[in-house]
Amino acid sequence: MSSDEDDELAQLRAQRQARTGMPSLEATDMEVMVGPAVPSADSDAEDGDAWDGRGPGEPDEEADPYRLPITSEVALEGQGKLVASLDIDHSGSRVVAGSRDYSVKLFDFNGMKSDLRSFRSVEPFEGHPVHAVSWSPSGDAFLAVTGSAKIKVYDRDCSLRGESLQGDMYIRDQRNTKGHVSPCTYGQWHPTDRYTALTSSEDGSVRVWDTWNVAQKTVIKPTLKKPGRVAVTVARYNSDGHIIAAGLANGTIQLWDVKGKFGSSAAVGQVLPPKPQMLGKQDWRYVSGGGQYVHGAHAADCDITSLAFLRDSHTMLSRGADATLKEWDLRKFKAPVHVWEGLPADNATTQVALSPDERLILTGTSAGRDGQGGALLFFDRQSRQLVRRIGMPASVVAVQWHPKLNQIMLGVGDKKAGNVRILYDTTWSTRGVLQCTGRKPRPKDAFDFQAPLVIHTPHALPLFREDKPGGKRKREKDRMDPIKSRAPERGSAADLGVGTGGKIGVTGGTLLTQYILKNQGMLRNPAEEDIRASILRHAGKEDQFNQFTKAYEKTQPERIFAKEEEVEGSDKED
Template sequence: MAEDASAEDLAQEEMRAHFPMAFGAQEPERVRLDKIHAATLPEGLGSGLGEEDEEDDPWRLPITHEVAFEAQGKVVAALDVDRAGARVLAGSRDYGARIFDFNGMKADLRAFRQLVPCEGHPVHALSWSPSGDAFLCVTGSAKIKVYDRDSSERCESVLGDPYIRDTKNTKGHQSPCTSGQWHPTDRHTAVTASEDGTLRVWDTTTAGQRTVVKPSVDRPGRVAVTACAYGDDGALLAAGLASGTLQLWDIKGKFGTSAAIGQVLPPKAQMVAQQDWKYVSGGGRVVKGAHAPGGAITSLTFSRGGFTLLSRSDDETLKLWDTRKFKAPVHVWEGLPASFESTKAIFSPDERLVLTGTSADRSGRGGAVVFFDAKTHGLVRRVAMPSSAVGLAWHERLNQIFVGVGDKAGGGVRALYDPTYSERGVLLCAGRKLRAKDPFDFQAPLVIHTPHALPLFREPRPGGKRKREKERQDPVRSQMPDRGGAAPLKPGTGGLIGATGGTLLTQYVLKNQGMLRKPEDEDIRASILRHAGKEDDQFNTFTKAYAKTQPERILAEEEEEEEGGQG
């Protein structure tokens, strides 16, 4: 029997050798995702305007849950998500931009890259390339920058010559940029708008200028271009001006003429680079007075096919246009405050809804993301935000809505999603646990020394008690007040008696003969009577002039104490 048991065990060991070592091990207990997402459910979702029961919601809006990304210094005005749905770009008015990577983030949702494109200039626009290997950064500077996927600078445009009046003859923007977008299909082309009144098409590999576009204006002068956008296939280009004008260009085929035509070029020895870019002046479809003049058109967005255009302005309106009948808007939504010049308006992925952000007003009403029906133009939903909603993006693959919120005090990115309808993205990070603290972790305490603080708030200096007493006696280190140039007096010098009664011979003699007394031990009356009747009386020296007129002084005599007690 023993031999049969050993043979059976040997056969089992040979069989077990064909399986991995973890075969048969008990799997660790996993936390259910529905419990994790239930913790992110926002309180008081929506305002009840056009709100239906969640079970019968025909729109299936991914707004049941909300998470906040790492906070930023000011309002997040620029926001974009790459096509793969792996990374989010967020640009703020605090001059910085951050990159969030869903594949590496944990539940704290912290950015893995932070950069400052141009010190002292806020970020106005961020746009991923179609392939997602680079992104365009447009700031308040006249220069644009292109970064690769890991935030390394790839190229930077040149600054236009400010002394050339005709802006079509410069190689770059002359005034601060306002907006920009990467071409939807060409990974080597991007467009930007500027306050110098032009749009410029760039080669994103070298940041070289390709085309200068000058919109039509009512009268001579420069009118700032506040927004620009490409069509879904890149065949249309739209621009919004500060005068309230909208203009469209069809960029198929030959787009523009050479800016060098009709000019006398300098000799080749003086020519640094050949001026071979194109320019477009006027042309296209123009709608003057599309929005209130003097404001800013904050956003332009095309639908698929380019037949519908959304225009958002800071005149508190959102307008829907038909590009085939580009004369009057199809519908106008009013009462939508926009305090920031980058407030976005977009379509939903199925283009059934229109989304825009609203700013907080002085009455105390906060910002929100408002949903409208694109066909009936009715209000569908209003999702409240803690502050003004400016940046906006709805990713088609993730089915998640990203909102850039904030004000002058601070800002950040809020992500709205639904565990049932959304995929990946925030769902990957919400279920990841943070690193547990180890007892051996150490972080040095932050100590701030204030050497010039008041004595009440001054911290004790490091060192022993004896050292502190020595420093307190030092007039330089203890910052004792100046005595007027005289050296500090110490016991035993300057006629002072030492702490032990004095050890000098002169002090000893004077003290025993009564010539060295303390003022508090001396009797004033006895001192006056000591000089009475003497010629060297100092008192008589000053009063002998009045001897003839003054009465005779009668001084009381000292009473002798009786010896012995009373009988």
């Protein structure tokens, strides 16, 4: 580089330093940062003529100052209905998605090709939609929460690890039950403890589980204004797992401090929990009443669909079915800091999420009845303004922004179809779906050959097949006839004679026993046999039996027959 170019570059760096108040970056530091850019001290300054320090070919930050990875989109097909929940493991290699078609599908970016098909699919409970799925912090297992009162834990390859017990529905006191007694609504794995998870249910309780033994550890009962049972629609941990928040169906939000009452011990992660046979009959704890609660946080007749904590642990977001999104300060947990309205959420699990730098708030909206589709909305947490809206063909329910991949995963769908949509950018995103979009499946060749798969059923073999008289049209006509189609079939011997339908000679004499009987004269065809000769064959054989009965003739008593009694005077009168 010449001296003139060095002087020009130094002058531009000085201009950037004067504009932003930041020291100039060296060439080695001018790399593209993954995720949204950190806002500068004077990000609102308008200086379009000054150079902002970008190298040639770098994206224009003025066009998109948040660096949203939304330039490209792919869809992971396979779900028959709305995808209500999804989660990505910590490494960003596998996605688990739960759908309203009762199935849970597993996608692996490392082995998936451009057809974007799942490699595992399982139905946790038949006839129960999936409400929540959650990976463990180590990524070796995931939790599946459905409309059933039980939960299931699967390993990384979708093999069942364990299933929880269901509580006794006739026990009124929740502290005496071993599990949920009503359908579950939500669940989450502990963010740092690989052996702990929590679930919420319509029975009005939040339960903490030992995921190694799939046994109950703690029963949490929210505080209510009056005695009764109110469904808990969602329950979440904060970023370090020291706070539990729960949203109720009556619009109440309650918080519990986990550290002092029922927190994990110092041995978590070092020693496995005890085995089931070492557990007592009822060794779980019972906690009642939240440390903080707000009645009427959302509309009383609408569910609270999602909760999310910021990393500062004193800011929380809540999403409600009353078409609102609210931000709360837990230090002044009386009224929301800000409320966003006009956000329809017809699904009970519509989620709210944060960008990796927590500068943006993400949430989805439901599709309208007028044919208008759903959307993904981005709100700036500082200015409280809507900065981007991305339309979708159907309702957007599940939302997650993975910090390592810098890719946004969406659960989209309706009653007829659903899929997982991934938004990414070829410049700012890394790995993830970028690994498999370029892997095209092998095209079929004209010289490819595959042996046809032939499945033989017993009655499809020629041995059992009965070709009835009449053509194909006659058989189809008889099949459509309501009377003939219900009539029992005639015996095979009446149609084809002897040797079919399980009668003598069905194998044509190929069996050894039939071959011997036929050669010895003991196997005959009844149609060829003379019936008169068969009867006369037994004639004249009485003498053969008399030689055995002559000895009894001398000892037999004399036969005395009854005589008819004569009626006196009957002949005379006649």
